[in-house]
Amino acid sequence: MSETPAIAAVDWGTTRLRVWLLAGDGKVLAERRGDDGLITAREAGFSNVLERHLAVMAAPETLPVVVCGMAGSRQGWIEAPYVDVPSRIDAILQGAIRVPDTTRDVRIVPGLAQRQADAPDVMRGEETQLAGAALPAKGQHLVCMPGTHSKWVVVEDGAVTGFSTWPTGELFSVLATHSILRHSLGERPAAVTAGNEGFRYWCRQALEDGGDVSSRLFAIRAAGLLQDLKPDESAARLSGLLIGGEIASARRRHGTEGGSVVLVGSGALAALYAEALALAGLQIRSVDADAAVRAGLFAAAQENGMIARKEKTT
Amino acid sequence: MSETPAIAAVDWGTTRLRVWLLAGDGKVLAERRGDDGLITAREAGFSNVLERHLAVMAAPETLPVVVCGMAGSRQGWIEAPYVDVPSRIDAILQGAIRVPDTTRDVRIVPGLAQRQADAPDVMRGEETQLAGAALPAKGQHLVCMPGTHSKWVVVEDGAVTGFSTWPTGELFSVLATHSILRHSLGERPAAVTAGNEGFRYWCRQALEDGGDVSSRLFAIRAAGLLQDLKPDESAARLSGLLIGGEIASARRRHGTEGGSVVLVGSGALAALYAEALALAGLQIRSVDADAAVRAGLFAAAQENGMIARKEKTT
Structure with missing residues (x-):
């Protein structure tokens, strides 16, 4: 140095x-x-x-x-x-x-x-990531910040006017570890990555269901018993349902009339959200979360x- | 004897x-x-x-x-x-x-x-409870069987034609024990009973939100931090959200055109579901689950x- x-x-x-x-x-x-x-x-x-x-x-x-x-x-x-x-x-x-x-x-x-x-x-x-996300000084921007507790933030002309939290990462973790779905996902479910067909399918389903995902959770277990669904497929399905559900719910809450979202994330999770947001028909501007918090x-x-x-x- | x-x-x-x-x-x-x-x-x-x-x-x-x-x-x-x-x-x-x-x-x-x-x-x-629930031999009946894994069953002319599971009791338990909401609900949250105003309020909210409850979960924690929400109130809110969400979701899935539901349950949980189903505007015929399984x-x-x-x- x-x-x-x-x-x-x-x-x-x-x-x-x-x-x-x-x-x-x-x-x-x-x-x-x-x-x-x-x-x-x-x-x-x-x-x-x-x-x-x-x-x-x-x-x-x-x-x-x-x-x-x-x-x-x-x-x-x-x-x-x-x-x-x-x-x-x-x-x-x-x-x-x-x-x-x-x-x-x-x-x-x-x-x-x-x-x-x-x-x-x-x-x-997240407020510090927002400050470093280089949002345009003018206009309304909807910002998605995925994580254990995903935040969706509305920024208008350089001011935060409202935000909401979806505990998507935590839901995945507690369901995978402590619910009956632990039998479906196994001890160490593989990380779900962008492009996974099961993720895409169930993300679309959750988007159609408008964020009502509780009706689809037990079916993951039943699919293991009746249809031989594998642990990796179970993890992809749970991830797709939860992330799709979050996006559907956030659209209801915050509206996405502009049809575009600023995605502040990093690594595999950001790629997964980018895919899910695209499935929802949204335009994405991606900002690296690490660079944003530093800035x-x-x-x-x-x-x-x-x-x-x-x-x-x- | x-x-x-x-x-x-x-x-x-x-x-x-x-x-x-x-x-x-x-x-x-x-x-x-x-x-x-x-x-x-x-x-x-x-x-x-x-x-x-x-x-x-x-x-x-x-x-x-x-x-x-x-x-x-x-x-x-x-x-x-x-x-x-x-x-x-x-x-x-x-x-x-x-x-x-x-x-x-x-x-x-x-x-x-x-x-x-x-x-x-x-x-x-639950199939045995159904057999003992004395459903009329003719007609279509929607049966709600609350529990760890709540079942909603469609019975037509004495035959089960379809059913779905909502893991409502399990969601309450894993969120109360293993998620960030454990800080809100405390070590031993009081049992939520029928008539609780917080339960009723958030049950109605979840019904309006059409089963999208994930957007409301973290707010329970935030209400503890910002609005001094107490552990018992937090438990009632979580219970109302989850049960209201289950009913909204089940209506979407199975339809409730007849406007009536056969509720097979017992004790405090049955009373809580009876209240929630009434908030949803549904007519209820109650069957005691213990008597039903015996029959x-x-x-x-x-x-x-x-x-x-x-x-x-x-």
Whole structure:
């Protein structure tokens, strides 16, 4: 690492964390990933975990650090109170909270809260991805952010106006592990990848059923008993039903009149959602989630005066 | 027990069993319940478990036994192969399989299989409840049988023509125990009972949403964080969403043009479903599930010549 970093950017989730050292123009100088997320850090101490990673990365002792994610929750390092929607995205970043009693300047970006009587919702971390997703400053954009708890966000003229959560990844996991479907999916179901015919078929079915997927779950077990459905096929079917169901449900909730969605994801899951969104007839603009959270953290450092505002090279 | 029993009737499920000694007219002479269902009996031996219960009940050594439920599955005592739908209900009962190498005459009623390409389904035990539900011999009837795996069955002129399963009880259990909602429902959520306002409200919401409930699950967690929703309220909300969702979904699948449903259930769960079905605007005829399975087992004994056909007193 010849170039001097200007900021350390940390995406600190429940079960894992990622640290990047970024130059003054946003360029990535170093990266580390760890499984010492919130759960581990609560035991080991947030400062200890962070300093250990920074030491390995040979970060200067005075390097400021900007953090997003669950480290800012009530169970985290220090609570960065939710910003209520509607809110401009730059105003969210400006609400970063400084961690007290640290030698370094460490700030945590707040999450978002939707205090709607019948549709309360929260996010932590995705707001920073949104900030880095390079959405056009004008117009209405529907953003899909798949994951354990998928978020669908409506952004209008640079402000988040509403969002909802579908616990699709978690549903897959608890059904595969703890429900009768564990007999169908087996101990280690193969990862479902884009192009899988069973995924496509059942995704289409869930889209047609308008998000009503509970009627199709037990049939996976019955198909194993009566039609010799294999574990990998069972996993693809469950995944197709849940993701198709999420998209159908999100369309009902948020509307997709424009017919286009910004998909913020990465890797195999992003490819799976891209396929499902295409099956739903939606146009997709894909944004890499890793690049987005990095860019969002960099923007947060700028918004809070932790680094000088410069043109980014990329 | 002064009167001599004519038959022992056993409802043998996955986790529990019930045994009744019935007189020649169907009257209940004795009853026992045990938690030695399929899982326990696979270890202890089905014959051993049965004989132990019968001995405690002082049943004669030659008393014939008629069984329904998971004891007839491939993992059970002996497999009673599924009868395919459509099938007349009396023909299902006549398909009872005799357990070999027992001194007693023990027969197990088969389950039902629906070998439909996109909607395969199976049941074991509910077919016997159906047989005992005293459905009119003519006409079309939609039967709702709530439980871990709720069954909705279409019966036409005494024949099962189709059915579907909603894993509503299991969804509640795995979400309450293993998902992020465990933080909302707490260690021991109170049982949700009929009349609960939160149950009613969210049941109505799920009915309006047409069975799309996945969009409402994470909001239970968010309502705990933002609106101080209590564990008991969270449980009522989850229950209302899932049961309302099941009913909306079943209406889409099976239609409820007649506007009436036969509800075969018992206890608090039956009361909860009765309330939800009423919220959906459906007329209900309630049948007690315990009485129904007993009557169905008695009918199976008659259909298989294990006891003489006589008029039942009740």
